[in-house]
Amino acid sequence: MNWQPVEIVGGAYADDTRPWTSQDTVNWLPLRAERPGTKTAWILRSPPGLVPFCETQARPVRGMHNAEGLRLVVVGRTLYRVNANKTVTALGTIPGVGRVSISHNQTAAGNEVVIANGQSGYVYNTAANSLVQITDDAFPGSRVVDFIDSYIAGVDPYGRFWFISDTAQATQYNTLDRQDAESQPDKIVTLIVTGNQVLVFGERTGEFFSNTGQATNTFARVDNVSMSIGCASPYALARLDNTVYWLGHDGIVYRLQGNLPVRVSTSALEGAIADLDWSNAFAMTFEDRGHKVFYLTFPDGQTFGFDVPAQEWHRRESYGLKRWRINALIRWGARWYAGDFQNGRIYELDWDTLTEAGQPLVSQRRTAVSHADGNPIIVDGIKLFFDVGRSGAANDDHYTSIRYSDDGGHNWSSAAVESIGGAGEYQTSVEVRQLGMATERVWEVEVSSPAKRDLIGASWLAGVGQA
Template sequence: MEINFIGGAYTGRSTNLNAQTCQNLYPVIDNQGGKSVLALYPTPGLKEWHDPAYEAEVRGLHVMGNFLYAVIGPRVYRLSTGAVAVRMTGDIGTTTGRVRMANNGSQLLITDGALGYILSGATVTEITDADFPIPSSCAYQDGYFFVTEKDTYNFYMSDSLDGTSWDGTNYEAAFVDPDPLVAIISTYRELWLFGTQTYEVWGYTGETFPYALIEGSFAKIGCIAAASAAEFQGTIAWLDDQRAVRATQGYQAVRISTQQVEYQLARYDTVSDAIGFFYNQEGHIFYVLQLPSENKTWVYDFTTTLWHTRASAASDIRSRANCYVLFGDKHIVGDYENGKIYEYDLDKYTEDGNTLRRIRAAQSVHKDRKILFHNQLEIEFEAGVGLATGQGSDPQAMLDWSDDGGHVWSNEHWASIGKVGEYKNRAVWRRLGRSRERIYRVTVSDPVKTIIIGAHLEASSGRN
């Protein structure tokens, strides 16, 4: 019988109810007559794109014109499409923590939560205008820069096309509810203002202060992590003040996190430093939620509406991607500690040369509470993907299982996925004992194309 092997990451409060994991794999749906409707594909590897030989957090990436700009520690770099980097003159005043950036075509505004900076040409200068507030976030729209003032519900507007000049009277307050603003996002000529307990949307009016509150856009849903708020093609996602993940539909905010995901988020000590970003690759629109203090990475796929997790090669901690930008046709991410800039590559199966563990724990196998004798399990991989030499030349799938709802796991049992060209190879395990219920888990750590199409179990029923 075919068993329900494909799915997302949904371990909840009771592993007896649901202990599904899906790490460094993401579910895909084939509605075009494929062999299976559901399959698991490997998440992209990290291919080094630029190494500045400077170990520090890549704090933000931004594209302006034909160049990519990266803030690495206190330094600002300009990179060409050929990954040639030039360090800009002048640094920013902090060395860690997420930065926000926005541009007006000739100036790049950088805010770090303490000060604001303008990059013009190849020089970074601090904004010294006395009317410039302590910024918590920034955006650009219709010729103006906007910043939210830290620990207040005020947001300020620059002079037209000049991020160095600010008038202290050019501000408004997100006044429906006086909670401090933490993030501002510009999309489709609207400004979304996120507070700790609410959000509201302002639209363009053309008046002296050219934006005003849009009636019906206010909601009592806040943002617990300013850097989690991200936008893609008009959709904004963020971690709300109840530790649920939300996404916009019109002016509404709908939950996209499940109860299982929210259970995991509720267990974490610190989520206020969460970082979010979108990317779109091969028809899948992903929202990546990094939780630095907890060393975890959760990913929601808007295309399938399913969640999975990602982990680094080092001890299954958070993936290394700290920030993202699309630069030309390249999906560029920055490392959270070593200064490197990578490219997401679906044909790369390592993390900057280090192997990744891809893990799937499936739904529980059971039948009318009867004992099942597990005679044979076959997991259908895309076979024959082994490398010519070295690790992965005979790639292995490591199977273990739990007969008590995911509390205790068996020893690992290995089977080959197939050496290069062995396209008819079958990953089969036999004489697997008996159980009333069982969760199968498979792990692949070889740097090969790991695609799981399904699983077939031959079992016979025993007594009740």
């Protein structure tokens, strides 16, 4: 028998028919080699952990925004400014408990930051350092807000129309600057600006609007351009990689290509979310070190991430939870910051930290099915290739557990626990021997060490036995 590669690296692709596929990738980021000469074509990279940056007395984090370097966050019923010295300054009250949508424009003296809580709207003026509610009679309240061509765009809370503010005036509105859904009479759910157009999603359709330059009725629908795909939630969409990703009303995740929806979800993911509450799903994005990830969280379920360069899905979980604890994610300068849904903490994402605020960051990979077309396989060993020996001298948790299933993931063997190398042990071999006989096998690798633990690949020592 000779050592043969095992397809250890992949995405999250588990199906109800487990013997067909029970693949899963949790808290690892699939990364494809871009040049020849690498040890394997893919690795599973450890994601950045969470380092507490500052904390408020309220909860939860409802939304975050970068207003040209000004760090703003809504936690509980309060709008805060996050300061460089890791303190926060309360700026005023934003009623409600649900998610907020935030955008901003530019004025002669600074910015007007608009916060929509689903029913009403508020404007924080950076020059005057004041937070006021929008009281213009022409402002109906808003589900979401976005910025285009010096206007703030919003959606009526009842889905009857979408609208814009006056030019560079976030507190002033005109009832003549409202647009209905035109291609089909469905309620408007949300909108997002893409390029120089506003993409307006209804319950079953999507339409594009562009600036006509007129003083009123400023935006008009782009003729003969519409989609028969709506959006499932006001917050389940985001800009990423020069386009838009969103959860469609049909439970499929799409990417906008030109003016057309292109499916990026898989049947496995669509099955996994079929019974979840789509109406409360929300999206976030993350871009760093070659990764561009569209994250989609279902508060009653899980968090799924689509990495655009890898074209693979993975999952994020926080310790003791089914979902990732992050409720908002934003870039400030060269760093990424996140807000917690359970408390008022703001975290800094750090590639060198493999915990979440001191809690374990547990990574797991369930592999594709290895088999020999129904013939029995004698498994003499499996060998894993980690980035070993990167543990700190004081870390006594530098181990991985390995187990396997011979029935598609219904039942599992006892876990074998192996070292991934203490401090400086760069030649550590992660190997388990004498693993029995099977007609098919799925491997599960799990590691919670706070040390670097990128998974590079695997091989197994196996041969076909007598039937």
